[in-house]
Amino acid sequence: MIIRKLRLQRGWSQDQLSQISGLSTRTIQRIERGQKPSLESLQSLAAAFETSVAELQQEPTMHKETHEHIHITEDEKIAIDQVRAIKGFYSHLFTYIAVISFLAILNYLQSPNNLWVIWPAFGWGIGVASHGINAFELFNPFGAEWEKKQVEKKLGRKL
Structure with missing residues (x-):
């Protein structure tokens, strides 16, 4: 869910994120549907979003906090x-x-x-x-x- 939100905030399609991260479009689709990504996939996505793997592994919350760009309202x-x-x-x-x-x-x-x-x-x-x-x-x-x-x-x- 965090991956989808970050991707949409940047206005990227799944294909664009695939090209930027080096992952397949199918892998990105699976991750956005809730499948747990591998550490290598998380590292590629963290590099693409210019954030840390730890930030991507956080569970989204239902309220705004200091890192508003990651949490889901x-x-x-x-x-x-x-x-x-x-x-x-x-x-x-x-x-x-x-x-x-x-x-x-x-x-x-x-x-x-x-x-x-x-x-x-x-x-x-x-x-x-x-x-x-x-x-x-x-x-x-x-x-x-x-x-x-x-x-x-x-x-x-x-x-």
Whole structure:
């Protein structure tokens, strides 16, 4: 997570960081997803970011401290979570399109007079739509505001 934040602060793509650090793009992707890097990888990244290996090994905190450029604030964590949710939706959508397309071709080749493919497309499509609504926060009746109201209600406080 620290690696991603430092990379984004400098406006570098993963490919650019790969070229600067001498690591493969795949290694950088793995590290940014949470895989523990080797000492050699950490040394290469520390040199690229002009920092120490110890700084890169620190766990990010959810508040600002003296080394603000490395720590993750609550707002940043929320934004990262939202971006991951949207990325997950697009991955789900792509999988849906690929699988349903394959099933449609299979349906056409095997039994063109019986369109059974509409049933999995419809059922899975509801799941994809629900995922999109949640990822883009288009409709969330049980979101943070609802939770806050319920907690206040349980504690007997007026809003």
